[in-house]
Amino acid sequence: MVDDSTIKPEACPRFTLNNGTNIPVIGLGTFLMRDNPKEMVKKAILEYGYRHIDTAMIYGNESEIGEALAECMEAGVPRSELYIVTKLWHTDYHNVEAACRESLRKLKLDYVDLYLVHWIRPVIDWNDPNWKITSPPHHVIWSRMEALVDAGLTKSIGLSNCVMP
Numbered sequence: 627m628v629d630d631s632t633i634k635p636e637a638c639p640r641f642t643l644n645n646g647t648n649i650p651v652i653g654l655g656t657f658l659m660r661d662n663p664k665e666m667v668k669k670a671i672l673e674y675g676y677r678h679i680d681t682a683m684i685y686g687n688e689s690e691i692g693e694a695l696a697e698c699m700e701a702g703v704p705r706s707e708l709y710i711v712t713k714l715w716h717t718d719y720h721n722v723e724a725a726c727r728e729s730l731r732k733l734k735l736d737y738v739d740l741y742l743v744h745w746i747r748p749v750i751d752w753n754d755p756n757w758k759i760t761s762p763p764h765h766v767i768w769s770r771m772e773a774l775v776d777a778g779l780t781k782s783i784g785l786s787n788c789v790m791p
Contacts, residue, residue, distance in 0.1 A: 635677045635707055647739065647781050650709050653678030656687055663687045667694035671703060681733075682713035682744050682786075683725065688732035696734045710735060713744035713786055714771070719761040722770035726779050741780035743767060746788045 640648040654670045656663055656679065670676040671694070681691050699705055710733060718725035726741055749761035761767075771783040 650678035
C-alpha cells in the first residue's frame, strides 16, 4: 500500500520533451546497484516518491528492477506515474527491436518511457587489418529506434553518453 506520508511525486519538476512527454527531473540511476536493487527501487518509489527509474541492459539488474516495479504497481502506484528508462547496448545494434523487447520482458512492462542508445559508437572488428566497422550505420540504428516508437514499445528515444565535438 502506498503510504500517504511519502513525498508526493508531483513535487518533482518535469521537463517536456520535444514529443510532448514529460520526464521527471530527478531520477534514480541504477548503475552499479548490485546489493538488492529490487528493495532499493521499491523503497525509492514507495517511500521517497521517485517516479523516474533509469537502468540499462548492461547494468544486469533489469529483472530485479522489473520485480520492484511490479510490486510497486501492485501496491497502488499507477504505471502512468512511473517514468522508466533503459538503454540499447552496442552489441544489439543489429537487433534493436529484439533488444528492446527483452528489456521489456525483464522489466515486466509493455513499454518504456524512454529508450536510449547507450554509449553510441560503432562496433569495430579489431582483428581485421582495416578495422572493419561491423555495426549498421547510426542512421539505420536511429531508424530502428523510431520504429520502436511506432510499435508502441517506447514513448521516446534518444542518446546516452554521447559527446559531440
